[in-house]
Amino acid sequence: MFDTVFEYLFKYPRVAYERGEIVWSGSWSPLVLATVLLLGVLLVLWSYRWGRARTTPLATWVLVIARAAGLAILVICLLRPTLVLSTAVPQQNVVAILIDDSRSMGIPDQGDRPRGIVAQETFATAESPVLGEIEDRFMVRHFRFSALTERLRDSKELASEGNRSLLGPALDFVRQELATLPLSGIVLVSDGGDQDPEALEDALLGMRAEGIPVHAVGVGRERLDPDVEIERVDIPPSVIQGSTVIADVVVAHTGLGGATISVNLEESGSILASEQVELSGGTGSSTVRIPFSLDDPGVRNLRVRVPTQSGEVVEENNFRDTHIQVRDGREKILYYEGQPRFEVGFLRQAVRADENLQVVVLQRTGEDRYIRLDVDSGDELSGGFPSTREELFDYRALILGSVEASSFSPDQLRMIVDFVDRRGGGLLVLGGPAALAEGGFAGTALAPLFPVELEAPRGGPQDPSLPSEGSQEEYWATVRLLPTRNGLMHPALRLVDSSDANEEAAEIDVGEGxxxxxxxxxxxxxxxxxxxxxxxxxxxxxxxTVLLEGQVEEVFGTRTGAGFGDDPLPIFAFQRYGAGLSAVLAVHDTWLWQMHHEVPLEDQTHERFWQQVLRWLVQEVPEPLAVSAPNTRVAPAQPVELVARVVSEEYLPVNDARVIARITDPFGAEQELELTWNLDRDGEYRGSFLPALDGPYEVEVDAIDGERVLVSPPLHIQAGVLDEELRSGAMRGNLLRRIASETGGQFYTMDALAGLPEAMRYTDRGTVVQEERDLWDLPLFFFLLMALLFTEWVARRRRGLV
Amino acid sequence: MRTDSRQWNPAFRSLFALGLGLVCGLLPPSQAASQRVTIGEVRVMSPRRQMLPEVPGGFTFCRLMYQRVRAEQRGQGWRTDYPDGDRNLTTRLSQLTPTPISGWLDGRPGYAVLRATDPELFRCPFLFSSDVGTAGLSDEEVAKLREFILKGGFLWADDFWGNRAWAHWEHQIGRVFPEYTIEELPPEHPLFSIVYKVKEIPQIPSIQFWRQSGGATSELGVLSATPRLRAIRNEDGRILVLMSHNTDIADGWEREGEDYAFFARFSPDAYALGINILIWMMTH
Structure with a gap:
């Protein structure tokens, strides 16, 4: 509508003004005309002053301005404004029509017809009026694209079967293919699905550099209503068997606000876990966390799915596939306890049944006297707490019990920092009389690791506000531990598998249910x-992040004045530190959760708590050699990038290792690929391969570093048809608008294509001529002049001047 | 409550204990350690420290109070070696190892006396019992003891001599764990060397017997000639109940300050074994 009115008033379409340049072509001198205009205005002013007895000052000014404006329009017309345009010479230039042929073009949202059919009829059949207008002016070259781009010989070749949409490579292909021809522009007919944004940016740079306008035609609806989509699924790449894992799922929707839907996690068609999520707003996304656990080791292919909603056009985006490596084996944890106490025995008992956890206990029993439990060899920890990084880094997690800071050498404290920061290990500090601030850790190298600030121990010499008598042991508090909101959803505190049940567990006993x-x-x-x-x-x-807060129930001791307040205490908190994480659990009698008379004998809370906490602690600890891939699910013809990270025994990057990837294809055939050091990043090696088959690929990497031979855990790659193409079923109008605007083209929708052929004429590309179009006869000027004269006439008539 | 046919009348038993205590001079020495309870016209001593120590945060030595249903020579039922044995071992534990101990606000170390039916028992995973050859456990006590131990508690039975006492205790503990057998703890068991190397199980008599006999150690002569350390273990190998038979380990702690010769001969071994057992129990 706007464009129609514009073109009526200004004679030419808006694009002509955007492309063209306005110049003054009149033979009159602007100086003369300006003088005439000035004199005219003065004359008008004088004439109305002469007759002022019958007018008011306001009316006089209205008359003067109306008359002066009319004169100004006449002067502008006499200056003869002209629009200078560069237009393509008919049939001397080429236009490329690039049609999306991917699967998403099969979505039937053009009325009830698939996008691809409508695009084909509009841009690839001889009967199309739009195509006819374009062909009247240009030589047209048709292309189709999905993962690959090729010339379109016959419109029947369009089948909407491509598994990927790669806009960038498609634009590049056309630009290079027609590089020797006078290319006036490209018509991109697509729904805007693109799986390679980086390549698109590069392609747009090329288009801008060569001044090729891309006219984007969006096919499909920008808002599919109703629609629900599994937008993202985040799960860790690997997990210890039996551990609770949280799948973070982002569910996007349109037009389903207020509905509650089930989000299911499935394996081979059977539901492993399910959560309800209430969708909010007209359009938006909601996050749901699905806890689940897997027992059998190996690669497990999972699917997150939401049921098809009534009226949904696209069902293919209602699920998303992922996979996870369930690993077996024992995760070795060192528990160093400075003071014999029940916590040791009960913790060991709690994890005894967990075959994936090996808690090696170093229990100090006196000055330089230790007992070692569950060690692998007679030499292990024979000298007490590890004195070298190699020895300490052999463990994946470290629990520090009630052991004072002074029992560590400065280097041992730094080693613990490196253990978390560099090695990526998990550190858990337990409460106790000799732990944390009470153990003198404030101000040590270890202090920054703790997720909480350490306060000076109350009652100690550091607190001058307190009387000098008494000892540190004379204060304590009993606290009831309750999970915070973060804690309820945290895998370490999953006392039950269902998140609803876990929330209930925060309030009521769910044991029976x-x-x-x-x-x-x-x-x-x-x-x-x-x-x-x-x-x-x-x-x-x-x-x-605080996971457990302690509600203070009783405070004891003679130093209550400096003791615990009424606010909940942070009891169990953690933070990420470098490559690892550090946590504090500031109580020292969790064994009461096992022993207390109110806890039933068969209750598993204590066992579950410790198993979950320790599994979480070691869950994401990196290996000395780790291999990863930015994309572990790839489409046919999509290369797999491999990234290996090699560190020394002290977890320092190694840049001179020989790193070989052994790639096993779905039929068991093996090939080797040497990964090369990435000069930009220490310890990082890269390489890529192209899966030739659909199916699962397994990649293991060997690294030879001097005499060390490291073998990575296996990495699994799934090659085959992806459903990414249908992820965002809606037409991505914003992306297409950006492509058009950045290249100097225009954006159109299928139902508003009338201006496209005309717009394509105005181009600087190809064989063009300069056109000069008069603007003095714009209908706009005429209407303005008439309006001004009419205004003046009405005003004069009211005042009796006519 | 089911009563064992061999149980004595409680009033008579208390009276007997009072008399024996008065004769032997073994009653708790002060009001601080005991309070008086009137039974008929006779006032008997009852332990004051039935609650747990006020200052938590460390090891507490808990003693099992039970009904005495038969008599043993020189035995005083649950109170045998109490409280000095308990206090001394707790103190030595904190001195010889870095173990924090609980305590009372009056400064005494953390030891307490509890019945098997006390809820507080479940806050004290270590339970010691003396003169168990005289103990009679009610059905409720049997059930609670079983629950206590299966949850993770540990019971050490000490100071019972000869076959009759053994048979009695075997019957009582058999009611608690009918499914498990009692086995001899072999000398190579790591418990004997976890902190201190204990080469053999020491036979420690009561100091009275030792003095009266001129240095003998077997209180029942040939009937108790060999001290033994026996255990009940569960399927995982965890020691649930430990029994030191034909020896009075606690006397080695209780009497450390009374006679240097007795101390020199018996206390080091008594403490070594005691601390080994406590550390073992806390770490296993």
Whole structure:
């Protein structure tokens, strides 16, 4: 509508003004005309002053301005404004019509007809009026594209079967293919699906550099209503068997606000876990966390799915596939306890049944006297706490019990920092009389690791506000531990598998109900007996997450004035530090969750808690040689990028290793690929291969570093048809608008294509001529002049001047 | 409550204990350690420290209070070696190892006396019992003891001599764990060397017997000639109940300050084994 009115008033379409340049072509001198205009205005002013007795000052000014404006329009017309345009010479230039032939073009949202059919009829059949107009002016070359781009010989070749849309390579292909011809522009007919944004950016740069306008024609609806889509699924690449894993799922929707839908996690068609999510707003996305666990080791192919909603056009985006490596084996954890206490025995008992955890205990029993439990060899820890990084880095997690800072050498403290920061290990510091601030850790190299600030121990010499008598042991608090909102959804605190049940566990005992579903009995969080803390923690650090808070129930001791307040205490908190994570659990009698008389004998809360916490602690600890791929699911003809990271025994990057990837294809055939050091990043090696077959590929990497031979855990790649093409079923109008605007083209939709052939004429590309088009006879000027004269006439008539 | 046919009348038993205690001079020495309870016209001593120590945060030595249903020579039922044995071992544990111990606000180390039916028992995973050859456990006590131990608690039975006492205790503990057998703890078991090397199980008599006998150690002569350390273990190998038979390990702790010769001969071994057992129990 706007464009129609514009073209009526200004004679030419808007694009002509955008492309062209306005110049003054009149033979009159502008100076003369300006003088005439000035004199005219003065004359008008004088004439109305002469007759002022019958007018008011306001009316006089209206008359003067109306008359002066009319004169100004006449002067402008006398200056003869001209639009200078560069237009393509008919049949001397080429236009490329690039039609999307990917699967998403099969979505039937053009009325009830598939996008591809409508695009084909409009741009690739002789009967099309739009195509006819274009062909009147240009030589047309048709192309089709999906993952590959090729010339379109016959419109029947368009089948909407391509598995990927690669806009960038398609534009590049056309540009290079027609490089020797006078290319006036490209008509891109697509729904805007693109799976390679980087390549598109490069292609747009090339288009801009050569001044090739891309006129984008969006096919399909920008808003598919209703529609629900699994937009993203995040799960860790590997997990210890039996561990609870959280799948973070982003569910996007259009037109389903207020609906509650089930999000299912499936394996081979059977549902492993399910969560409900309430969709909010007219359009938007919601995140749902699905806890689940897998017992059998190996690669497990999973699918997250939402049921098809009534009226949905695109069902293919209702699921998303992913996979996870379930690993077997024992994760070795060092628990260093400075003071014999029940926590040691009960913790060991709690994880005894967990075959994937090996808790090696170093229990100090005196000055330089230790007992070692569950060690692998007689030499292990024979000298007490590890004195070298190699020795410490052999473990994947470290638990520090009630052991004072002074028992470590400065280098050992730095080693622990490196263990977390560089090695990527998990550190868990337990509460106790000799732990944290009470153990003198404030101000040590270890202090920054803690997710909370350490306060000076109350009652100690650091607190001058307190009387000098008494000892540090004379204060403590009993606290009831309750999960924070973050804690409820955290894998370390998954006492039951369902998130709803876990939330219920925060309020009520779900033991009976859980048992009915085959789960172990667990207590509700608020029914668990309170525990004891002697460690007052300060503020949590920025970036730290509190998982358990302690509601203070009783405070004991003679130093209550400097003791615990009414606010919940941070008891279990963690933060990421470097490559690893560091956590604090500031109580020292979790064994009460096993022993307390109110806890049933068969209750599994204590066992579950420790197994989950320790599994979480080691879950993402990196290996000395790790291999990864930015894309572990690739489409046919899509290369797989491999990235290997090699570190020394001290976890320092190694740049001179020989790194070989052994790639096993779906039929078991093996090929080798040497990865080369990436000069930009220490310790990183890269390489790529092209899967020739559809199916699962397994990649193992060997690294030879001097006498060390490292073997990576296997990486699994799934090659084959992806459903990415149908992920975002809606037409991506914004992307197409950007392509058009960045290249100097225009954006059109299928139902508003009338201006396209005309717009394509105005181009600087190809064989063009300069056209000069008069603007003095614009209807706009005429209407303005008439309006001004009419205004003046009405005003004069009212005042009796006519 | 089911009563064992061999149980004595409680009033008579208390009276007997009082008399024996008065004769032997073994009653708790002060009000601080005991309070008086009137039974008929006779006042008997009852342990004061039935609650757990006020200052938590460390090891607590808990002693099992039970009904005495038969008599043993020189035995005083649950209170045998109490409280000095308990106090001394707790103190030595904190001195010889870095083990933190609980305590009372009056400064005494953390030891307490609990019945098997006390809820507080479940806050004290270590339970010691003396003169168990005289113990009579009610059905409720049997059930609670079983629950306590299966949850992770540990029971050490000490100071019972000869076959009759053994048979009695075997019957009582058999009611708690009918499914498990009692086995001899072999000398190579790591418990004997976890902190201190204990080459053999020491036979420690009561100091009275030792003095009266001129240095003998077997209180029942040939009937108790060999000290033994026996255990009940579960399927995982965890020691649930430990039994030191034909020896009075706790006397080695209790009497450390009374006679230097007795101390020199018996206390080091008693402490070594005691600390080994405590550390073992806390770490396993």
């Amino acid at each position: 859980a048992s009915e579903e085959g789960e172990s009995s667990v207590m509700g969080w608020d029914e668990l007996p309170p525990l004891t803390t002697v460690n007052l923690l300060g503020a949590t650090r920025p970036g730290a």
